[in-house]
Amino acid sequence: MCASAARGCFFTGSNPAVKAASSFSNSASCPAERAATGLGGRLPRKEAVAPSGRSWAAASKAGRLSSRQGRKRCFMAWRGRKKRACLRVLLRPFTRAMKLHHVLAALLVTASAHGGSFTLEKTAAGGAIVKLDGQFFTEFVVDQANKTYLWPIIGPDGTDMTRSYPMKTVEGEQHDHPHHRGLCFGHENIGGYDTWAERSTFGEKPSDKTSARVSHLGAIKHRSITEMKDGEKAVLAVVADHVDAAGKKIIEEIRRHTFMVKNGARIIDVDIELIATEGDTLVDDKKDAGLSIRVPSEMAVDKGKEGKGTGRIINSEGHTDGDAWAKRATWVDYHGTVKGASVGVAMLNHPSSFRHPTPWHVRTYGLFTANPFGLQSLDKNSETGAFTLKKGEKITLRHRFIFHTGDEKAAKIAEAYADYAKEP
Known part of the structure; x- marks a missing residue:
C-alpha cells in the first residue's frame, strides 16, 4: 500500500x-x-x-x-x-x-474430529512414552512402584488429568493414599497377596493391625512389551506377572492399551486379561481392587484440606457424587475445574467385561475405580464376590477412559458409551 x-x-x-x-x-x-x-x-x-x-x-x-x-x-x-x-x-x-x-x-x-497421530518410544527402564502429534501425552511407568501405571496423562486442552502425588510434589495437592498412582490396576488379595497397597501406604511404623498387610504385599512385575504400534490408533501391549512377597509368580496379566482421539477427546482403552497360569487361584472380595485413576485434587468433589472441591460425579443411572459410590453403572463421569479449565474424565465399562455392569468404587475425594470384585465389600446385602480362578482360566476387564473438556453432556458421554458398547 x-x-x-x-x-x-x-x-x-x-x-x-x-x-x-x-x-x-x-x-x-x-x-x-x-x-x-x-x-x-x-x-x-x-x-x-x-x-x-x-x-x-x-x-x-x-x-x-x-x-x-x-x-x-x-x-x-x-x-x-x-x-x-x-x-x-x-x-x-x-x-x-x-x-x-x-x-x-x-x-x-x-x-480434532478425526484424531491426531500417536508415536510410542521405549524408555530405558522398559516402559514407553506416548506422544500425540509430537507432544507428550503420557508415560507407561514400570519401575517406580510395586505396580505399573500411566502418568501423567495430558488432557485435550493441555491440562494434567491425574494427581501428581506421590510421583511429584505439587503445591495444593492432596497427599493421601500414596498407592493411588495415575492410572493403574491393583487388587488387595489375589492368591493371598496385595498389589493395591504399597509399603509407603502404611507409613514408617505400621500398626499391629496393618503389619499383616505389609507382610503380604505383592507386586505386578512388568515382563515385556509385546506390541508397539504408532498411528491414529496406537497400541501398547504388555505382559506382566503378579508375584508374592518372595517374587514367586501367582498369575499372569496381559494388558493392551489403545490410544486414539475422537471428537476432540483423548481416549485410552485398557483391556486386561488375568490368567491363572500357575494353578487354581483365589480372587477375594475386596473393596480396594480394580482399575483406577486418581483425578487432580481440584477436580475432587470434596474440598478437603488442600483440594478446592470443584468436582462432580455422575453415572449412567443418574446417581451423583457420594450416591454414585458402590452403584452398578455402565459409565461414570468425573468432571470439574482444573487451573481454570472445565475438564473431565469418563470411564466406560464394556458389555463384555467381567461382571458388567460393574460396581464403582468412586470417591468424592478423587479416587475413581471400576471394581467388579468387591461385591459384598461395597454392598453388604450382596453375595460374596470371591471366586477361584481355575488353572488355565482367565477373566477379562475392558474399559475406556475419555479425557474431555466440559461436563458429561458437553462431551456426549452417553452417546460415546452407546458407540463403545457396539464394538466387539
Whole structure:
C-alpha cells in the first residue's frame, strides 16, 4: 500500500469514506488508485471523462440537467466507483488473510474430529512414552512402584488429568493414599497377596493391625512389551506377572492399551486379561481392587484440606457424587475445574467385561475405580464376590477412559458409551 493511499483511505479523520472521496477528487496519484480506476494521473475537471465515456457537459445534457448539476452528479458517481475500486485493492491482503484464517480453522476442526497421530518410544527402564502429534501425552511407568501405571496423562486442552502425588510434589495437592498412582490396576488379595497397597501406604511404623498387610504385599512385575504400534490408533501391549512377597509368580496379566482421539477427546482403552497360569487361584472380595485413576485434587468433589472441591460425579443411572459410590453403572463421569479449565474424565465399562455392569468404587475425594470384585465389600446385602480362578482360566476387564473438556453432556458421554458398547 502506498503512503498517499494509506493516508487517504485509512489513517486520516474519523470517516474513511469522506477522506477517501476528498483524497481522490483531484488526482489518481498512487499505484493503488491507478490500478483501481485505470487512470494514469490528474484529471482536469473541465475535460474529465464521465463514467459513461462522454464529457461532463455532454453527460449533463443527455440527462437534461444543468451543466453544473450534471458535472456534480457524474463526478459523484465516478468518485464512488473510484473509491470502491481502490478500497477493494487496498483490502485485498486483509481479505486473503481472513480466507486463510478460515481455512486453517477448518483444518484444525477436521484434525480434532478425526484424531491426531500417536508415536510410542521405549524408555530405558522398559516402559514407553506416548506422544500425540509430537507432544507428550503420557508415560507407561514400570519401575517406580510395586505396580505399573500411566502418568501423567495430558488432557485435550493441555491440562494434567491425574494427581501428581506421590510421583511429584505439587503445591495444593492432596497427599493421601500414596498407592493411588495415575492410572493403574491393583487388587488387595489375589492368591493371598496385595498389589493395591504399597509399603509407603502404611507409613514408617505400621500398626499391629496393618503389619499383616505389609507382610503380604505383592507386586505386578512388568515382563515385556509385546506390541508397539504408532498411528491414529496406537497400541501398547504388555505382559506382566503378579508375584508374592518372595517374587514367586501367582498369575499372569496381559494388558493392551489403545490410544486414539475422537471428537476432540483423548481416549485410552485398557483391556486386561488375568490368567491363572500357575494353578487354581483365589480372587477375594475386596473393596480396594480394580482399575483406577486418581483425578487432580481440584477436580475432587470434596474440598478437603488442600483440594478446592470443584468436582462432580455422575453415572449412567443418574446417581451423583457420594450416591454414585458402590452403584452398578455402565459409565461414570468425573468432571470439574482444573487451573481454570472445565475438564473431565469418563470411564466406560464394556458389555463384555467381567461382571458388567460393574460396581464403582468412586470417591468424592478423587479416587475413581471400576471394581467388579468387591461385591459384598461395597454392598453388604450382596453375595460374596470371591471366586477361584481355575488353572488355565482367565477373566477379562475392558474399559475406556475419555479425557474431555466440559461436563458429561458437553462431551456426549452417553452417546460415546452407546458407540463403545457396539464394538466387539
